[in-house]
Amino acid sequence: MPGRTPIAPPEEDPNVGILCASPPCFMHELDPYCIGPVGWEEVRAWRRAERRRLIACRAAVPxxxxxxxxxxxxxxxxxxxxxxxxxxxxxxxxxxxxxxxxxxxxxxxxxxxxxxxxxxxxxxxxxxxxxxxxxxxxxxxxxxxxxxxxxxxxxxxxxxxxxxxxxxxxxxxxxxxxxxxxxxxxxxxxxxxxxxxxxxxxxxxxxxxxxxxxxxxxxxxxxxxxxxx
Missing domain, CATH: 3.40.50.10420 (NagB/RpiA/CoA transferase-like)
Structure with missing residues (x-):
């Protein structure tokens, strides 16, 4: 999708699991990629990225x-x-x-x-x-x-x-x-x-x-x- 960069998956370390500080949990409020997917292929790619991000943020909660x-x-x-x-x-x-x-x-x-x-x-x-x-x-x-x-x-x-x-x-x-x-x-x-x-x-x-x-x-x-x- 021209002009939009998919959200990269969070870093992973086999010893400590998924790393994610709390600020990325609110990236959807700023990232234009979260606003505009229109076709099913775009939506599916956006969902995969959001799923990784949200699960990582959820797992990082103490x-x-x-x-x-x-x-x-x-x-x-x-x-x-x-x-x-x-x-x-x-x-x-x-x-x-x-x-x-x-x-x-x-x-x-x-x-x-x-x-x-x-x-x-x-x-x-x-x-x-x-x-x-x-x-x-x-x-x-x-x-x-x-x-x-x-x-x-x-x-x-x-x-x-x-x-x-x-x-x-x-x-x-x-x-x-x-x-x-x-x-x-x-x-x-x-x-x-x-x-x-x-x-x-x-x-x-x-x-x-x-x-x-x-x-x-x-x-x-x-x-x-x-x-x-």
Whole structure:
């Protein structure tokens, strides 16, 4: 794309992991490359660069700050969620510095909610959800993320969805596999989708495409927001 320079991937060191100070998390506010991709190939290249940048910035947050931020998000979610006894909630196992929903879902389990984790059974296909409870037998799934080893698939009423990036309209940037968009599109009855991320991951736009499905709510350490249509 003439006149625009893609964002370079962050430096990596096999001993210390990805290095990224906090200022680059706000490069999207200044870099003109974040403003103008118009075709799908340009958008896809821009998303790859943004994905690397945002994951690196997320991973660079100190552990104590990450835990404090998670506690704030958990409080916002508890306040926003209705009585969930008997309802099916799909959640995710945390990956690469994502908000950790496990303390929340353990509490929801004790309150009578039914829980499920997404399982990739075939690449580039919709995911299915298997029941989860504390102590269920787990195995490694895609990207070595733990998933329930067995169980009849269930249809969640609500999904907690991790965000790599997001915009005010509720569109999300994920890890690039397209699994959540594909899964939501295939569900006969769409669950309420709650995207969970951090304020540093906010983008002016992810430049949504026809296959992108917005979240119903976005929750960060700053609170709960309805997606802007």
């Amino acid at each position: 552990l104590a700050e990450r835990r404090a931020r998670d506690l704030l998000i958990t409080g916002h979610l508890r306040a926003a969620l209705p009585d969930l006894a008997g309802r099916h909630i799909g959640f995710y196992w945390p990956f690469k510095g994502e908000y950790d929903p496990r303390p929340l879902v353990r509490a929801l389990h004790q309150a009578g909610a039914r829980l499920a984790l997404p399982v990739v059974v075939e690449r580039a296909q919709p995911m299915l959800f298997r029941p989860w409870w504390p102590g269920v037998r787990m195995m490694k799934g895609i990207w070595d993320i733990p998933v329930p080893a067995e169980g009849r698939p269930v249809s969640p009423d609500m999904l907690l969805v991790p965000l790599v990036g997001f915009d005010a309209r509720g569109y999300r940037l994920g890890h690039g596999g397209g699994y959540y968009d594909r899964t939501l599109a295939a569900m006969p009855q769409r669950p309420r989708a709650i995207g969970i991320g951090f304020e540093s991951l906010r983008l002016p736009s992810i430049h949504p495409q026809p296959h992108d499905i917005p979240m119903d709510l976005i929750v960060t350490e700053h609170g709960v927001r309805e997606a802007i249509a």
